[in-house]
Amino acid sequence: MTDRTxxxxxxxxxxxxxxxxAHIARAIDDDALEDWPAAFTAxxxxxxIPREGFEAGEPVGILSCxxxxxxxxRVLALRTANIFEPHSYCHILxxxxxxxxxxxxxxxxxxxxxxxTQQGGGTELFAAGKYLDRIVEQDGALRLxxxxxxxxxxxxxxxxxxxx
Amino acid sequence: MTDRTxxxxxxxxxxxxxxxxAHIARAIDDDALEDWPAAFTAxxxxxxIPREGFEAGEPVGILSCxxxxxxxxRVLALRTANIFEPHSYCHILxxxxxxxxxxxxxxxxxxxxxxxTQQGGGTELFAAGKYLDRIVEQDGALRLxxxxxxxxxxxxxxxxxxxx
Amino acid sequence: MTDRTxxxxxxxxxxxxxxxxAHIARAIDDDALEDWPAAFTAxxxxxxIPREGFEAGEPVGILSCxxxxxxxxRVLALRTANIFEPHSYCHILxxxxxxxxxxxxxxxxxxxxxxxTQQGGGTELFAAGKYLDRIVEQDGALRLxxxxxxxxxxxxxxxxxxxx
Numbered sequence: 001m002t003d004r005t006x007x008x009x010x011x012x013x014x015x016x017x018x019x020x021x022a023h024i025a026r027a028i029d030d031d032a033l034e035d036w037p038a039a040f041t042a043x044x045x046x047x048x049i050p051r052e053g054f055e056a057g058e059p060v061g062i063l064s065c066x067x068x069x070x071x072x073x074r075v076l077a078l079r080t081a082n083i084f085e086p087h088s089y090c091h092i093l094x095x096x097x098x099x100x101x102x103x104x105x106x107x108x109x110x111x112x113x114x115x116x117t118q119q120g121g122g123t124e125l126f127a128a129g130k131y132l133d134r135i136v137e138q139d140g141a142l143r144l145x146x147x148x149x150x151x152x153x154x155x156x157x158x159x160x161x162x163x164x
Numbered sequence: 165m166t167d168r169t170x171x172x173x174x175x176x177x178x179x180x181x182x183x184x185x186a187h188i189a190r191a192i193d194d195d196a197l198e199d200w201p202a203a204f205t206a207x208x209x210x211x212x213i214p215r216e217g218f219e220a221g222e223p224v225g226i227l228s229c230x231x232x233x234x235x236x237x238r239v240l241a242l243r244t245a246n247i248f249e250p251h252s253y254c255h256i257l258x259x260x261x262x263x264x265x266x267x268x269x270x271x272x273x274x275x276x277x278x279x280x281t282q283q284g285g286g287t288e289l290f291a292a293g294k295y296l297d298r299i300v301e302q303d304g305a306l307r308l309x310x311x312x313x314x315x316x317x318x319x320x321x322x323x324x325x326x327x328x
Numbered sequence: 329m330t331d332r333t334x335x336x337x338x339x340x341x342x343x344x345x346x347x348x349x350a351h352i353a354r355a356i357d358d359d360a361l362e363d364w365p366a367a368f369t370a371x372x373x374x375x376x377i378p379r380e381g382f383e384a385g386e387p388v389g390i391l392s393c394x395x396x397x398x399x400x401x402r403v404l405a406l407r408t409a410n411i412f413e414p415h416s417y418c419h420i421l422x423x424x425x426x427x428x429x430x431x432x433x434x435x436x437x438x439x440x441x442x443x444x445t446q447q448g449g450g451t452e453l454f455a456a457g458k459y460l461d462r463i464v465e466q467d468g469a470l471r472l473x474x475x476x477x478x479x480x481x482x483x484x485x486x487x488x489x490x491x492x
Contacts, residue, residue, distance in 0.1 A: 011175060011339060022261050029275070029294075051416065051445075088215065090292045090316050092258045092277050092441075094420045097350050111357070113256075113277065113420050113441065115292040117215075117316040123292045128418045128443040128451045130357075152418050152445040175339065186425050193439070193458075252379065254456045254480050256422045256441050277420075277441065279456040281379075281480040287456045 009098045009106075017098065017135060020142045021110060025091035028163060033078060036163055037071035040144045041136065044068060047147070048164055050154040051129065059148070062156060063163075074163070086119040089126070089162055096133075105145070106135040114164060127151045127164060173262045173270075181262065181299060184306045185274060189255035192327060197242060200327055201235035204308045205300060208232060211311070212328055214318040215293065226320060227327075238327070250283040253290070253326055260297075269309070270299040278328060291315045291328060337426045337434075345426065345463060348470045349438060353419035356491060361406060364491055365399035368472045369464065372396060375475070376492055378482040379457065387476070390484060391491075402491070414447040417454070417490055424459075433473070434463040442492060455479045455492060 009017075020039070027035035040046065047061040065071045094111035101107070109130055116126035129151040136145045149164050173181075184203070191199035204210065211225040229235045258275035265271070273294055280290035293315040300309045313328050337345075348367070355363035368374065375389040393399045422439035429435070437458055444454035457479040464473045477492050 011343065014343070015175065015178070018259055019261065022259055025258075025275070026261065026273070052447075088316060090275060090277075090294070092256055092275050092292070092420055094353075095259070095346055095350055095423070097347065097354065109354070111353070111418060111420050113418075113443065115277065115289070115316065117292075119216075120319075121317065122319045123289060123315075123317040125289065125443070125451060125453065128420075128445075130418070151451075152416060152443065153449065153451040155448075155450045179339065179342070182423055183425065186423055189422075189439070190425065190437070252480060254439060254441075254458070256420055256439050256456070259423070279441065279453070279480065281456075283380075284483075285481065286483045287453060287479075287481040289453065 009100055013100075013106075014098060016142060017106060017108060018096065020135070021093060021096060021108070021131070021133070024144075025093055025112075029089050029091055031088070033075045033162070037068045037075060040068045040071060040147070041138060042068050044071075044144055045146045046071060046144075046149075046163070048149045048151060048156075050156070051150050051152050052154060054148070054150050062151075071163070078162075087116050087162075089164075090115040090117070090123070093131075096131075104137065106133075108133040108135055127153070127156055173264055177264075177270075178262060180306060181270060181272060182260065184299070185257060185260060185272070185295070185297070188308075189257055189276075193253050193255055195252070197239045197326070201232045201239060204232045204235060204311070205302060206232050208235075208308055209310045210235060210308075210313075210327070212313045212315060212320075214320070215314050215316050216318060218312070218314050226315075235327070242326075251280050251326075253328075254279040254281070254287070257295075260295075268301065270297075272297040272299055291317070291320055337428055341428075341434075342426060344470060345434060345436060346424065348463070349421060349424060349436070349459070349461070352472075353421055353440075357417050357419055359416070361403045361490070365396045365403060368396045368399060368475070369466060370396050372399075372472055373474045374399060374472075374477075374491070376477045376479060376484075378484070379478050379480050380482060382476070382478050390479075399491070406490075415444050415490075417492075418443040418445070418451070421459075424461075432465065434461075436461040436463055455481070455484055 024039045046065040048063040049059045049061050092113045096108040096110040099107045111130050114127045115123050117123040132148040134146040188203045210229040212227040213225050256277045260272040260274040263271045275294050278291045281287045296312040298310040352367045374393040376391040377387045377389050420441045424436040424438040427435045439458050442455045443451050445451045460476040462474040
């Protein structure tokens with residue numbers, strides 16, 4: 001609770017990470033979904049997990065992707081399947097807490113609130129929770145090696161069309 | 165989606181911009197409305213636009229101000245017209261994404277959630293969306309040359325008394 | 329409203345403060361309540377105050393703690409009284425506005441939104457408002473000497489079990 005914890009994150013690196021995370025959220029919010037898989041490493045994992053199960057050590061995901069290819073397939077399906085897409089998202093990310101490992105991997109924890117707007121409808125809270133990210137550097141760029149989206153409630157729409 | 169995009173924003177400048185944006189939100193939240201027009205250049209534009217129209221290239225604003233004078237008039241009207249003012253705002257701004265042009269103009273995109281509290285009532289989400297700002301430096305101070313408030317939903321109260 | 333106000337906060341100090349504030353929120357959100365009192369000085373004050381009374385100069389708190397011991401007692405009671413604890417919190421903090429006094433004391437104003445999730449229920453906005461903090465350095469660590477939680481609405485659950 002004090003600030004004695006060694007924070008080995010150089011200011012410049014923090015800036016890059018925060019921009020990186022903001023760009024990922026923007027890709028979803030601004031319907032640039034193709035950019036979303038590109039933020040991950042080739043063998044990255046992506047899971048949406050209700051908090052209760054996550055804390056009980058039963059991280060059964062609402063949604064789970066193994067590898068960037070699976071994420072790309074998902075986006076492609078959204079684009080080609082002519083699914084009626086009646087809603088848009090708006091992410092509000094809190095400042096991430098960062099920890100750097102000896103091997104340079106960065107653990108980031110970012111609280112978020114996600115608002116959903118139905119076409120022609122009002123805006124409402126869709127989910128709140130935290131991103132637990134493992135971030136690595138590849139070829140000079142930051143990428144997600146793993147993202148666990150821990151949502152506060154189990155009661156999230158089963159039909160999650162867009163990635164969170 | 166990677167972080168390769170050149171970010172030509174000096175850390176010190178980012179600090180100033182983030183403080184500037186936070187002060188604008190605070191002016192509205194803390195009922196210091198007179199400070200709100202002062203954040204704009206003399207010929208600045210201010211618009212509130214639903215996302216749907218904005219993306220369709222029909223940026224018909226819910227509200228539009230041309231020039232700081234019009235904003236000042238608006239605030240003056242609020243103060244002198246003895247309007248029953250039954251609500252207050254609370255802004256939560258996400259970290260802005262910044263891009264600096266060759267001429268020094270800064271484009272900023274900040275997600276926001278806006279909560280409204282009716283007098284004697286509860287607090288509820290009033291709007292979510294993003295500020296698309298064009299920021300310039302004048303006489304050593306930052307100012308908004310243009311602010312587009314893109315709100316997610318069309319269904320925003322027609323009676324927007326306070327600026328968003 | 330311009331950014332002319334002298335900001336005497338060194339970038340490194342701002343980083344420490346923002347991490348400090350984020351850790352406090354995380355302690356509550358992640359059920360590490362014991363870490364919450366540790367963020368305060370021994371004789372710190374903690375109050376939750378509705379905005380209306382706060383602005384009228386009648387800061388009658390919904391909740392008030394005088395000294396860290398009182399906060400520790402509160403946490404201990406939560407842990408030992410076997411209270412059915414059916415909800416969890418999720419804080420979204422906005423960037424704090426900071427002002428440093430000549431004696432080194434830091435005044436911080438951070439907007440926040442607080443989401444509550446009932447066990448087996450959905451996630452909803454519980455409160456929005458601002459933290460008005462007085463932060464000091466003790467033995468090389470940051471600590472809260474005073475925290476006023478100014479909530480927008482009077483209509484907050486009377487039964488505030490967890491600290492906000």
